[in-house]
Amino acid sequence: MSAERVDVEQKVLSANDQIASEVRGRLAGHGVFSVNILSSPGSGKTTLLERTVDLLKPSLRLAVVAGDVQTRNDAERLERHGIPVQAIETGGGCHLNARQVSESLESLDLGEMDLLFIENVGNLVCPSSFDLGESRKVVLLSVTEGEDKPLKYPAAFRRAGVLVVTKVDLVPHVEFSTQTAIENALSINPDLVVLSTSSYTGEGLDSWAEWLTGQVTECKQGS
Amino acid sequence: MSAERVDVEQKVLSANDQIASEVRGRLAGHGVFSVNILSSPGSGKTTLLERTVDLLKPSLRLAVVAGDVQTRNDAERLERHGIPVQAIETGGGCHLNARQVSESLESLDLGEMDLLFIENVGNLVCPSSFDLGESRKVVLLSVTEGEDKPLKYPAAFRRAGVLVVTKVDLVPHVEFSTQTAIENALSINPDLVVLSTSSYTGEGLDSWAEWLTGQVTECKQGS
Numbered sequence: 001m002s003a004e005r006v007d008v009e010q011k012v013l014s015a016n017d018q019i020a021s022e023v024r025g026r027l028a029g030h031g032v033f034s035v036n037i038l039s040s041p042g043s044g045k046t047t048l049l050e051r052t053v054d055l056l057k058p059s060l061r062l063a064v065v066a067g068d069v070q071t072r073n074d075a076e077r078l079e080r081h082g083i084p085v086q087a088i089e090t091g092g093g094c095h096l097n098a099r100q101v102s103e104s105l106e107s108l109d110l111g112e113m114d115l116l117f118i119e120n121v122g123n124l125v126c127p128s129s130f131d132l133g134e135s136r137k138v139v140l141l142s143v144t145e146g147e148d149k150p151l152k153y154p155a156a157f158r159r160a161g162v163l164v165v166t167k168v169d170l171v172p173h174v175e176f177s178t179q180t181a182i183e184n185a186l187s188i189n190p191d192l193v194v195l196s197t198s199s200y201t202g203e204g205l206d207s208w209a210e211w212l213t214g215q216v217t218e219c220k221q222g223s
Numbered sequence: 224m225s226a227e228r229v230d231v232e233q234k235v236l237s238a239n240d241q242i243a244s245e246v247r248g249r250l251a252g253h254g255v256f257s258v259n260i261l262s263s264p265g266s267g268k269t270t271l272l273e274r275t276v277d278l279l280k281p282s283l284r285l286a287v288v289a290g291d292v293q294t295r296n297d298a299e300r301l302e303r304h305g306i307p308v309q310a311i312e313t314g315g316g317c318h319l320n321a322r323q324v325s326e327s328l329e330s331l332d333l334g335e336m337d338l339l340f341i342e343n344v345g346n347l348v349c350p351s352s353f354d355l356g357e358s359r360k361v362v363l364l365s366v367t368e369g370e371d372k373p374l375k376y377p378a379a380f381r382r383a384g385v386l387v388v389t390k391v392d393l394v395p396h397v398e399f400s401t402q403t404a405i406e407n408a409l410s411i412n413p414d415l416v417v418l419s420t421s422s423y424t425g426e427g428l429d430s431w432a433e434w435l436t437g438q439v440t441e442c443k444q445g446s
Contacts, residue, residue: 092378152292
């Protein structure tokens with residue numbers, strides 16, 4: 001990689017970090033807890049969010065910023081669950097950046113929000129480098145992707161606070177040891193909170209909802 | 224995105240295209256047919272290659288260039304099948320570039336090769352922008368990823384010559400219409416050759432091997 005390119009990339013990251021810091025301040029000022037959800041395409045981000053919204057909507061005020069390279073499909077699926085959703089189409093861009101999130105927040109009422117989900121572009125590499133001002137990064141790994149993904153794509157797992165293993169209902173049909181996958185993830189980041197879930201059977205979703213609710217409560221106490 | 228960043232990106236792409244063109248010339252000079260394999264992490268690129276190598280090794284001289292963000296896992300799996308393999312660790316890079324492929328070819332004997340597989344980094348966004356000098360791009364989509372991926376990540380499907388649907392043995396266990404996924408892909412690129420496969424049951428692998436063998440024959444006739 002050329003020195004010129006590295007220099008420009010550092011400038012881009014530094015400018016992003018400054019906007020991310022502003023976003024973090026705005027969210028904290030309103031006591032909003034936020035998660036930036038990272039995973040490969042097709043790991044089940046949107047389906048997990050649909051189930052999570054149904055579980056938490058009676059007790060918390062929710063909103064979603066949903067990023068995609070193309071289409072508003074994910075945003076439209078989530079809107080049907082009756083919460084405010086802002087779609088970001090990156091038009092080829094391989095990750096969300098803090099400016100896009102900051103602009104999306106202009107159309108959301110932070111005073112009427114407890115928990116903000118930011119669904120990143122499906123990509124296990126690039127999104128991990130860009131702080132969006134979130135409280136925590138959450139990385140999803142579906143059981144169909146293989147146990148070695150934390151070792152092969154370590155940055156996302158190193159920077160996340162939580163690993164949500166998804167689609168565990170498919171374990172009987174694939175060659176996948178959940179234990180080995182979790183051990184691999186913990187070897188990259190021993191502080192990861194690990195949850196195993198199936199959006200199809202509902203397994204593990206209560207624990208995930210409890211974790212989120214606990215974080216929201218802590219966030220309100222701190223604000 | 225800043226004008227400065229766009230300018231640097233265009234320079235990077237242009238420099239890459241020049242090296243890709245040199246790679247294409249070297250491969251053509253030796254009558255080597257090559258495929259650049261793109262997909263999300265965990266779509267089954269390496270497993271498909273393992274099965275393909277076993278099928279084609281008796282009749283064709285094969286080699287692999289295997290890219291990964293981190294680890295040499297995929298290269299080691301493929302080496303066990305008794306063919307020359309060059310590993311590229313990108314160290315955080317989200318795609319292979321033509322220079323990396325060009326350098327890998329220095330360690331491979333093009334005079335003893337009919338078919339070169341280039342296994343790209345698992346990422347459905349960035350690799351599609353970088354020509355590696357390959358004869359054809361092949362995009363994999365596993366049935367666990369959802370039917371909408373061609374619409375959400377169109378560039379990879381637009382630039383590929385072949386779509387290999389993988390893991391079709393899992394169709395009974397997931398909500399996935401192979402027909403809808405293929406229709407979505409063809410709406411992006413009507414010229415796609417489409418193959419449905421399972422590396423687990425072997426379904427469709429003969430058709431894939433036949434397609435590759437046919438391309439190698441055409442390539443030899445043209446060289």
